[in-house]
Amino acid sequence: MxxxxxxNLSYKYGVGTPFEIKxxxxxxxxxxxxxxxxxxxxxxxxxxxxxxxxNGLLKPTSGEILINARNIWLKQVNIRDIRFEVxxxxxxxxHQLFEETVFKDIAFGPKNIGLSEEEIKTRxxxxxxxxxxxxxxxxxxxxxxxxxxxxxxxxAGVIAMEPQILVLDEPAAGFDPYGRDMxxxxxxxxxxxSGTTILLVSHSMEDIVKYAxxxxxxxxxxxxxxxxxxxxxxHAGEIVEIGLDVPQITRFARLLKExxxxxxxxxxxxxxxxxxxxxLLGKAKK
Numbered sequence: 048m049x050x051x052x053x054x055n056l057s058y059k060y061g062v063g064t065p066f067e068i069k070x071x072x073x074x075x076x077x078x079x080x081x082x083x084x085x086x087x088x089x090x091x092x093x094x095x096x097x098x099x100x101x102n103g104l105l106k107p108t109s110g111e112i113l114i115n116a117r118n119i120w121l122k123q124v125n126i127r128d129i130r131f132e133v134x135x136x137x138x139x140x141x142h143q144l145f146e147e148t149v150f151k152d153i154a155f156g157p158k159n160i161g162l163s164e165e166e167i168k169t170r171x172x173x174x175x176x177x178x179x180x181x182x183x184x185x186x187x188x189x190x191x192x193x194x195x196x197x198x199x200x201x202x203a204g205v206i207a208m209e210p211q212i213l214v215l216d217e218p219a220a221g222f223d224p225y226g227r228d229m230x231x232x233x234x235x236x237x238x239x240x241s242g243t244t245i246l247l248v249s250h251s252m253e254d255i256v257k258y259a260x261x262x263x264x265x266x267x268x269x270x271x272x273x274x275x276x277x278x279x280x281x282h283a284g285e286i287v288e289i290g291l292d293v294p295q296i297t298r299f300a301r302l303l304k305e306x307x308x309x310x311x312x313x314x315x316x317x318x319x320x321x322x323x324x325x326x327l328l329g330k331a332k333k
Contacts, residue, residue: 048116050212050244051078051101056110058096070096072268073110078246080211083238085259085276086248089290092265094248098214101246102133115211131160134210138217141189141197149175149192149200150185156208174207177237179229195226199233206237212244219254227251231258252294256280256315264291281312296320 058071071093078084088094099105100112103119103126112119119129137143146152153174157167175185178199184192189200202218218234219227231247235258238245249255255262255276262279264272266289272279279286283293283301293315300314310323 048080049077049113050080050082050115051076052111052113052116053077053097053100054111054113056097056100056112057108058100058105059108062108070268071100074270075110076263076270076273078244080244081242082244083235083258083260084244084246085255085262086246086265087250087252087255087262087291088265088271091267093268094265095216096268097265098135098216098246098248101212101214102130102135104135131208132210133212133214134205134208135214136202136205136216136218138220140201140205140218141194143201144189144197144204147188148186149180149189152189152200153180153185153204153207156204160208170207170209171203174203177206177240178203178233195222195230198222198230202230202234209241210243212246214246214248216248217250218247219249219251227254234258252292252315256294264289276315277313280315283312 053074053076056071056074057069059067059069061067074097086094086098096105100107101114106120114129114132117124119126144152146155150171153171154167157170162170171185174180175182180196180199180203184196184200189197192200198218205213215234219230222230231254234245234247237243247255247259259276261273261275263270264279264286271289272282280293280297283297286293296317297315300310300320303310308327310320310327314320314323
């Protein structure tokens with residue numbers, strides 16, 4: 048069963064005004080349950096507008112959004128239920144914290160679903176563990192935590208609702224490399240343990256290739272590419288042409304090819320480049 052189906056989706060801001068602009072232009076794609084999807088694109092490419100359609104924050108100008116085979120804008124569909132099924136985490140999500148304690152912040156979503164106190168407590172502890180939120184933090188004020196700790200609390204708050212689909216808009220924005228790796232690793236571990244469908248928006252190509260099974264590439268409001276990660280980076284030249292960067296190791300592989308050493312078009316990790324170079328060296332010795 049498909050988790051998400053987007054059919055001919057278009058969205059315009061400022062309809063009927065002199066400032067009308069099409070932010071998303073006739074996008075169609077399907078995401079299967081349990082997939083980890085990366086979304087990349089330059090600023091203004093339509094990434095954030097696209098993901099805000101997935102839990103009904105924005106209503107399409109035209110086209111359809113289907114979540115678990117249901118058109119979310121049909122009259123018989125309760126959009127509130129969709130927002131529990133699709134958890135959306137914005138950039139700098141720590142700014143959304145507001146409760147007296149970390150426990151209460153993580154519990155806010157489950158409480159609004161109407162769960163029992165025992166189930167809420169179970170979910171809070173489970174989500175805290177998944178995001179690396181220490182038990183000792185739960186009775187502290189979230190405002191006493193560091194920026195990275197707050198971000199993990201905010202993520203735990205969405206995970207505690209146990210959405211079937213988790214959409215993350217730059218969840219590691221503003222972090223140093225260590226903090227970014229820690230948060231993204233926790234998200235990947237959660238994906239593997241829960242089977243939740245995850246969509247990750249990021250400006251970092253290195254992050255996308257490290258974690259995503261497939262990649263959506265947006266450009267000027269349209270769908271430029273949507274393929275398995277391996278195949279997307281075989282289009283490295285085209286990706287660079289639309290103003291996006293590619294992993295450093297991909298650029299290195301392209302440079303080698305220009306100088307007569309071809310290690311393949313699908314190089315986006317150091318490990319794969321190492322394997323291919325060792326293969327070439329082995330053949331050269333024979």
